[in-house]
Amino acid sequence: MERRSGTIHQERANSGTRSLFPRALWVLLLTLVSAFAHGQESPARSVYFAGSGNAPLDQHLVQLLKGELEPAISLIEVSEDQLATLDSGPIITVGPAAFSRARQANRSAHILAMLVDKSFISGFAERSPGQITGVLYDVPLIRQALTGKAILPQATKIALLATADSVELYEPLIDELPAYGMSARIFLVDSNDKLIPTLVRALGYGDFLLAAPDSAIYNPRTIKHILLTAYRRNQIVIGPTQAYVKAGSLASSYAPFPEMVELANDFLERFFESGQFPEPSYPEHFRVEVNAQVARSLNIPLPSREDIATRVDRQLTVNGEVSDE
Template identity: 65%
Template sequence: MTPHGRFRWGSLLHMTRDTFRRAVATLLGLVFVVSAYAQETPGRLVYFAGSGNIALDQHFQTILADQLKSDITLTPISSDQIPMVENTPVVSIGPAAFSRVRQANRSIPILAMLVNKSFIDGFAARSPGQISGVLYDVPLLRQALTGKAILPHANNVAILATTASVELYEPLIDELPAHGMSARVFVVDNEDDLIPSLVRALRYGDFLLAAPDDAIYNPRTIKHILLTAYRRNKIVIGPSQAYVKAGSLASSYAPFVEMAALGANFIEQYFVAGAFPAPAYPLIYRVDVNNQVARSMNIPVPDPALLNRAIQQELAENGGPQGE
């Protein structure tokens, strides 16, 4: 090979090595960027474990995503993916979804939505910061004041409870005197005792306060409870919008968008502090009224917005529990 040929070959070899070094440097930089992005992305990712009700899950996912900051991504997760999740919060919809996520992976942070206080409080107390919830049930004081707003002269609140749930009403009994009311709990020992206990409760109370106690208020019993109260010209308040449709006169409730707003706030706090706040009720409520029941019982009911303002004013003037 001529010297001239050797020179050309050497130059080509030098250029190839130089190009190779640049390629390696570029590749290492790319690996670093991808690695950094992979480490950063889960910090702004939230998984969504639905209830199984497709319409409900799609609706709640949409309104929650709308409430989240633009750099937080909400994405569905399947049951078989849950065990592999690490350090990424999961939003669960309903108690069944929470239980499914919790049993599949006990180390991940969970924000439970559409769960009652009595369901989630124990989990949150055992795993503070890791487990929290936006509470679906309405504070009992607010429900009692809903009845008071409809019947201004009502002073006595009747409550049905089982031996297992009777203690849940003690805080309410302590709170009511500040609002000029009192309550008495009538214990239902078994299913056969439901109607006799209800009759005694209706004799005492100006209205029956129905709480989210599935042992008493369920599809099997609600018709009998509502008919018994109706025949004695006593109204039932609560425990939810679903029961208003079934025949309760009224119930306070938190709109889904308000639950989603609080849920988004909890998620943002998690990314800032690395922990969820304690479970809490939404800040804004509305009142739903069954006008057909009101007319049949000849009870004039103000506009729901007026009822809600009366409740808010009473809580502001005479106090209420945290979250009211």
């Protein structure tokens, strides 16, 4: 029994020695192939990330992007100095300044701009179709106007402040509003010191003031004065962004970051399939931020944020999605 078994052992050992090498070779080969294949895929599916310089914001976005992209696509954070050394990208930029830096550093790079407004990115996208795109951060003005109407159902007249340079921002809105039973008038601010006199006239016209992302008028230096003047006249201000709602604007629609990141992922997938970015576009879903404290102060009964968003969506659906959305 012992011999037999010993023999058997030996046989096994022999047979083991004979088959190990080719197996090892296969394993090595497979590993190499796999590593090679992986190595081939990794550079093709990585994306550079050029942040805004605002660390909490950048980290928040990186975290969300990694959650959405990885493991299929890896995200590589790059500094401003590294931008010039990058190949053709693609590069995700955050904010207009990061976009401008990336664009200047490497004009052939494919760039997906995040947190940029339509007015800012559309010119670049038109000049370099497929190469430049953006997940639009501003909110379509018709959506903002309807957000105001959802809060003040009686509102029909919207006051708009603009400079000669920014007046075009509002033109699509003015064309769209009649379909929703509203109208708007632009009050042109000629110079810095005409802001408040023009605002006072605008407040006399409109049921509420709609603020667009127009930094010449709405910026941290002016917003407080604008808001207080409006509120002292018992008029509400809608927009321009969620951040301004925190500053005291009554409400604003906004694209949630997860929605924007999801759209960025779609854009990247389409880029990796075709080598071309689609045109810049807005996320599909918006939410509404409200400042309940301001509403209470102004004695304005406020529907819930979800109600407002639903009303806006319903209006937009009934009247058809509009051109600038």
